[in-house]
Amino acid sequence: MLFTHSLKFQYPSGPPFTFPDLQCKPGDNLLILGESGCGKTTLLHLLSGILTPQSGDLDVDGIKLNQLKDTKRDAFRGKQMGMIFQKHFFMEGLSVFENLKAARKLSGSAADNSHLEQLMEKLGISHLSHKKPYKLSQGEQQRFSIARALANKPSYVLADEPTSSLDDRNCEKFVELIRLPLTRKPVCWIIATHDQRLKKYFSNICEL
Amino acid sequence: MYIFNLAFKRLISRPANSLLSLLLFAIGISIISLILLADRQMKDSVQRNLAGVDLVMGAKGSPVQLILSSVLHADYPTGNINLREAENIARNPLVKQYIPLALGDNYRGFRIVGTTIEYSGLYNAELYRGQWFESVFEATVGYRVAQMTGLEVGDHFYGVHGFRDVGHAHDYFHYSVSGIMAPTGTVLDNLILTPVETVWAVHDGQDHTHDEHDHENCDHEHDEHADCDQHHEHDHDDSAHHEHDSHNHHFDDHQENPQLNEIRARIEAGEDISREEMELFLATQQQAHVPGTDDHREITAMLLIYRSPAANIQLPRMINESTNMQAASPALELNRLFSLLAFGFDALNIIAWAIIIISGINIFVHLWNTLRRGIHEIALMRVMGASRHKVFIMLLLQGMILAFGGWITGVILARAIWMFLPSFHFMPDVAFIMLQPGELLLLVYALATGILASIIPAWLAYKTDIHFTLTRPENA
Numbered sequence: 001m002l003f004t005h006s007l008k009f010q011y012p013s014g015p016p017f018t019f020p021d022l023q024c025k026p027g028d029n030l031l032i033l034g035e036s037g038c039g040k041t042t043l044l045h046l047l048s049g050i051l052t053p054q055s056g057d058l059d060v061d062g063i064k065l066n067q068l069k070d071t072k073r074d075a076f077r078g079k080q081m082g083m084i085f086q087k088h089f090f091m092e093g094l095s096v097f098e099n100l101k102a103a104r105k106l107s108g109s110a111a112d113n114s115h116l117e118q119l120m121e122k123l124g125i126s127h128l129s130h131k132k133p134y135k136l137s138q139g140e141q142q143r144f145s146i147a148r149a150l151a152n153k154p155s156y157v158l159a160d161e162p163t164s165s166l167d168d169r170n171c172e173k174f175v176e177l178i179r180l181p182l183t184r185k186p187v188c189w190i191i192a193t194h195d196q197r198l199k200k201y202f203s204n205i206c207e208l
Numbered sequence: 209m210y211i212f213n214l215a216f217k218r219l220i221s222r223p224a225n226s227l228l229s230l231l232l233f234a235i236g237i238s239i240i241s242l243i244l245l246a247d248r249q250m251k252d253s254v255q256r257n258l259a260g261v262d263l264v265m266g267a268k269g270s271p272v273q274l275i276l277s278s279v280l281h282a283d284y285p286t287g288n289i290n291l292r293e294a295e296n297i298a299r300n301p302l303v304k305q306y307i308p309l310a311l312g313d314n315y316r317g318f319r320i321v322g323t324t325i326e327y328s329g330l331y332n333a334e335l336y337r338g339q340w341f342e343s344v345f346e347a348t349v350g351y352r353v354a355q356m357t358g359l360e361v362g363d364h365f366y367g368v369h370g371f372r373d374v375g376h377a378h379d380y381f382h383y384s385v386s387g388i389m390a391p392t393g394t395v396l397d398n399l400i401l402t403p404v405e406t407v408w409a410v411h412d413g414q415d416h417t418h419d420e421h422d423h424e425n426c427d428h429e430h431d432e433h434a435d436c437d438q439h440h441e442h443d444h445d446d447s448a449h450h451e452h453d454s455h456n457h458h459f460d461d462h463q464e465n466p467q468l469n470e471i472r473a474r475i476e477a478g479e480d481i482s483r484e485e486m487e488l489f490l491a492t493q494q495q496a497h498v499p500g501t502d503d504h505r506e507i508t509a510m511l512l513i514y515r516s517p518a519a520n521i522q523l524p525r526m527i528n529e530s531t532n533m534q535a536a537s538p539a540l541e542l543n544r545l546f547s548l549l550a551f552g553f554d555a556l557n558i559i560a561w562a563i564i565i566i567s568g569i570n571i572f573v574h575l576w577n578t579l580r581r582g583i584h585e586i587a588l589m590r591v592m593g594a595s596r597h598k599v600f601i602m603l604l605l606q607g608m609i610l611a612f613g614g615w616i617t618g619v620i621l622a623r624a625i626w627m628f629l630p631s632f633h634f635m636p637d638v639a640f641i642m643l644q645p646g647e648l649l650l651l652v653y654a655l656a657t658g659i660l661a662s663i664i665p666a667w668l669a670y671k672t673d674i675h676f677t678l679t680r681p682e683n684a
Contacts (some may be wrong), residue, residue, distance in 0.1 A: 021255065048591070050591065050675050050678075051675050069593040070595070071596070071597070074594065075422075075595070076591050077591065077593060078591075078592050078594070083591050085678060086232065088589075089585070089588045089678075090585075090588070091214075091217075091218075091585050091588065091589070093218045093219075093221025093222075094214075094217055094221075098217070102214065102589075103592045106210070106589055106592045106594040107593030107594075116380075144263065148592075152593075157310040180660050205603060
């Protein structure tokens with residue numbers, strides 16, 4: 001269970017953001033909808049512990065994330081949260097499979113190759129496992145990003161504008177993919193976007 | 209450790225840059241490593257080759273040349289000295305042992321040394337096969353000589369005048385191989401030993417063939433060992449006499465003067481004597497000598513081994529001042545030579561360190577550029593759960609891997625170059641030399657350089673702000 005209570009954040013030179021209270025549990029999905037500059041990314045980074053709020057509470061599975069020390073917060077995020085960005089980041093020197101493995105190893109988990117292989121299988125990228133990610137097509141990179149976000153069997157996946165650069169067909173495909181039972185554990189997808197197309201797929205919507 | 213794995217993968221994802229950094233580092237290391245090897249190897253092998261020789265008497269000239277030619281067999285001799293005169297000096301209670309050397313010929317580049325059996329004793333040489341040389345024209349060859357030339361016991365060979373393989377062959381006289389010495393790891397392995405008389409005989413003979421009409425005028429032109437006044441027939445009695453002669457003499461044959469007897473007694477008791485007493489002793493001894501038929505026999509050098517350290521104070525000065533010979537101490541001259549070389553080594557060392565520093569900067573630039581271009585990778589690692597410390601360590605490891613790789617490559621490179629260097633004659637072949645203590649110290653410096661080069665990029669990675677890195681306009 002993830003919930004927030006009157007989160008406030010302000011950049012050194014910018015207006016203060018006050019965010020509505022959110023609540024989401026594994027198995028549910030949450031769409032955060034808003035125009036550019038309204039603080040969607042900031043909110044996602046607060047939820048993942050990349051940023052710390054000036055005030056307010058953030059509780060993830062009973063842990064007050066904003067009160068954890070840096071190192072512990074990094075480890076917690078690594079283990080419990082997957083992240084997908086609008087641009088597909090990856091480690092250049094590593095293959096697709098090694099990138100997935102890095103997501104597990106860096107969070108302190110064992111490699112668990114069979115889980116990673118299943119994940120690639122379900123996402124249809126098994127044949128790309130030894131390629132370098134930058135050699136993949138846009139659609140393949142999208143699926144690779146989903147695989148990495150799920151590598152650690154997280155309870156939450158936070159996605160920042162995952163569909164804004166996709167056409168309608170691929171946008172639909174993305175929604176189909178995240179609805180697949182990709183891991184045995186239920187996952188809570190929290191998607192921040194300005195993409196109105198996604199609206200019809202989600203019931204739980206928070207407009208900023 | 210996974211972070212090490214990542215550091216390594218990051219480096220090989222930029223192979224050209226990483227290889228360049230590593231090789232530049234390796235060049236610096238290999239120069240220093242080569243200097244260490246050369247220094248160690250030279251001192252080692254020279255020490256072994258000195259074999260306890262305290263003083264060398266030879267013709268006047270460069271003392272370094274005298275030592276190089278007669279102890280290390282690496283240079284041309286300074287000239288000849290009179291055997292009788294040399295023996296008069298050497299027959300001295302301060303001298304425990306003296307060994308004559310007569311050089312001048314070679315066989316396929318290996319020097320033929322006319323000497324006594326005691327010479328092999330200096331190096332504790334043992335026989336590998338056959339017998340020690342006994343009579344004229346018998347030769348006992350060093351282990352490497354036998355290996356390289358294929359000479360076997362009982363074989364015959366002709367010597368060539370000079371020290372190189374090309375030259376005039378003394379084809380009137382052939383040597384017979386009486387034995388082969390076991391390897392000693394010294395210059396002896398590269399030598400052919402024969403009685404001094406053989407060298408005399410060969411060069412008498414050469415005189416004979418070349419200067420048929422005026423040998424009586426004693427033409428020294430190119431013959432370093434000409435024995436001017438007589439054509440030497442292979443005189444076995446003579447040879448026997450000399451071998452006996454070169455053992456310790458306690459000059460029981462001259463006597464009388466009570467003062468002399470007293471000096472002699474004191475010297476033999478190991479007591480010090482004054483310079484005046486020493487001079488008196490030597491003068492008397494020279495006078496005491498009755499000129500004989502061997503008076504004009506010449507040798508190239510005489511090796512002396514002291515009975516007491518006191519000899520060091522008196523003998524060299526006496527020889528240099530009052531004879532037409534020179535005395536040179538191998539230890540002293542080689543130290544001088546090494547200090548000259550050390551100057552060159554120092555210059556090379558400075559160049560090598562300059563290269564290492566530049567390659568350190570090169571590593572820094574490489575890491576810095578990679579980091580700046582791929583800073584989002586660091587942010588990504590952090591998102592995936594890596595702590596600040598981990599990314600800091602990863603960058604440090606990248607620098608250290610390059611430095612360590614450079615060190616290993618450099619050390620191996622140095623050995624490879626070493627094996628292809630034209631080896632000095634007096635150095636035994638060395639296929640593999642163990643790691644030097646200096647090289648381990650070098651490893652410490654290398655790793656320190658790696659850390660220094662990567663500490664700024666590592667700090668940059670440590671301070672990376674995930675949020676701003678991921679939301680930079682170019683990443684949005």
